[in-house]
Amino acid sequence: MSMPENIVAVGAGRMGRGIAIVFAYAGHSVTLLDYKERPAAEFAALECDARKEIVETLTLLAEIGLFDGGASIEQIANRVRVVAKQDAAAPLAAADIVFEGFPEVLDLKCDALREVSKQCGPSTIIASTTSTILVDDLAPSVEHPQRFLNAHWLNPAFIVPLVELSPGKETSAETLQRLKDVLERIGKVPVVCASSPGYIVPRIQGIAMNEAARLVEQGVASAEDIEKAVKYGFGFRFSVLGLLEFIDWGGGDILYHTSKYLSGALNDRRYAAPPIIEQNMAAGRIGLKTQQGFLNYEAMDVAAYRKERLAAFVDRLRDLGLTRTPVV
Numbered sequence: 001m002s003m004p005e006n007i008v009a010v011g012a013g014r015m016g017r018g019i020a021i022v023f024a025y026a027g028h029s030v031t032l033l034d035y036k037e038r039p040a041a042e043f044a045a046l047e048c049d050a051r052k053e054i055v056e057t058l059t060l061l062a063e064i065g066l067f068d069g070g071a072s073i074e075q076i077a078n079r080v081r082v083v084a085k086q087d088a089a090a091p092l093a094a095a096d097i098v099f100e101g102f103p104e105v106l107d108l109k110c111d112a113l114r115e116v117s118k119q120c121g122p123s124t125i126i127a128s129t130t131s132t133i134l135v136d137d138l139a140p141s142v143e144h145p146q147r148f149l150n151a152h153w154l155n156p157a158f159i160v161p162l163v164e165l166s167p168g169k170e171t172s173a174e175t176l177q178r179l180k181d182v183l184e185r186i187g188k189v190p191v192v193c194a195s196s197p198g199y200i201v202p203r204i205q206g207i208a209m210n211e212a213a214r215l216v217e218q219g220v221a222s223a224e225d226i227e228k229a230v231k232y233g234f235g236f237r238f239s240v241l242g243l244l245e246f247i248d249w250g251g252g253d254i255l256y257h258t259s260k261y262l263s264g265a266l267n268d269r270r271y272a273a274p275p276i277i278e279q280n281m282a283a284g285r286i287g288l289k290t291q292q293g294f295l296n297y298e299a300m301d302v303a304a305y306r307k308e309r310l311a312a313f314v315d316r317l318r319d320l321g322l323t324r325t326p327v328v
Contacts, residue, residue, distance in 0.1 A: 006094050010035050010116055011101035012050055012082060015129050018157030019099050021057055024079040025158070026186035031091035032082045035102070035112055047082040054080055057158065092119040097182065099151065100128045109133065110141040117143040125179055127151035131202060135168035135195050146172040151179065152199050161189040164199040204243070208234075232320070240312040244294035248287030252280045252294075 007023045009016035012034040020030045034046055055077050062069030083091055092098065098120060102109045109128060117126055122144045128151070130138070135150040142148040150166040163183050167176050176192065183190045193200050212230065216223050237246065247255050259273035280286065280293065287293035288302060297305070317323045 006096050008095040008098045015101040020080045021158040030080045043084050050082050097125045113141040135166050139168045145170040147175050163188050163190045165192050248293035251287045
């Protein structure tokens with residue numbers, strides 16, 4: 001597929017505006033489609049507000065060093081057109097990719113997808129940005145559902161690289177690959193997950209956020225110290241290593257025994273390791289020490305790999321201003 005020129009974001013709220021900025025920054029023409037019927041004066045105010053927010057966001061990104069601003073800010077912003085619902089037919093008919101960004105209400109999304117898909121060409125990719133609704137609950141509302149999937153962006157969309165793609169039962173392999181290719185070409189990092197509540201990141205972060213709140217509730221530490229622990233420990237570590245990669249670094253056996261202790265000491269089964277940890281142990285897939293774990297290290301120069309990861313940690317320390325020269 002050649003690089004698409006026409007992107008439509010249906011819904012002119014925060015997510016739609018964020019996606020518009022991402023694609024306009026990458027050189028694409030973007031239609032930010034306000035799909036709510038409203039009086040002309042109200043639409044004019046929304047159009048002005050969206051335009052103002054896009055320019056302000058680009059100005060901020062330039063100020064913090066993402067790119068050189070100046071005239072390019074207006075040039076990028078001018079690639080985004082804010083269009084009212086009554087004028088939707090032409091941009092939808094010309095769209096290569098449509099991102100639906102309606103509120104998280106099933107009926108609203110289904111109604112919007114039903115109307116939008118009728119106005120798009122049969123090969124137009126249609127992706128819902130829903131953070132909660134399963135793809136197969138939305139797909140029946142889409143004409144030609146083989147070109148439909150969920151594409152979950154993380155806010156702010158113009159900063160966070162990750163986009164979680166969740167294909168449905170009828171999503172074609174071609175649709176999935178096309179959208180992956182497009183996202184990679186604009187600098188995003190797409191991952192694919194099954195149709196499951198919470199995708200990947202929301203499930204992991206939901207557990208972590210609730211546990212942080214419980215630590216405050218139980219008086220284990222102050223909110224300020226928990227934030228420091230997350231920023232300088234948990235977050236620092238996982239800015240370099242993935243969670244499964246870290247299990248392999250320490251060893252699945254360490255996680256198993258630690259989890260067993262915590263679940264007993266805290267009298268809570270949610271701290272117990274899942275069966276796959278014990279299964280990996282029984283199969284000898286413990287991690288780096290056996291060269292197999294969740295990831296495979298058999299063909300890898302492990303010493304060079306460790307050095308590269310440690311160098312990345314040192315880079316993070318520099319970013320934080322926490323490197324120190326040795327006392328000699």
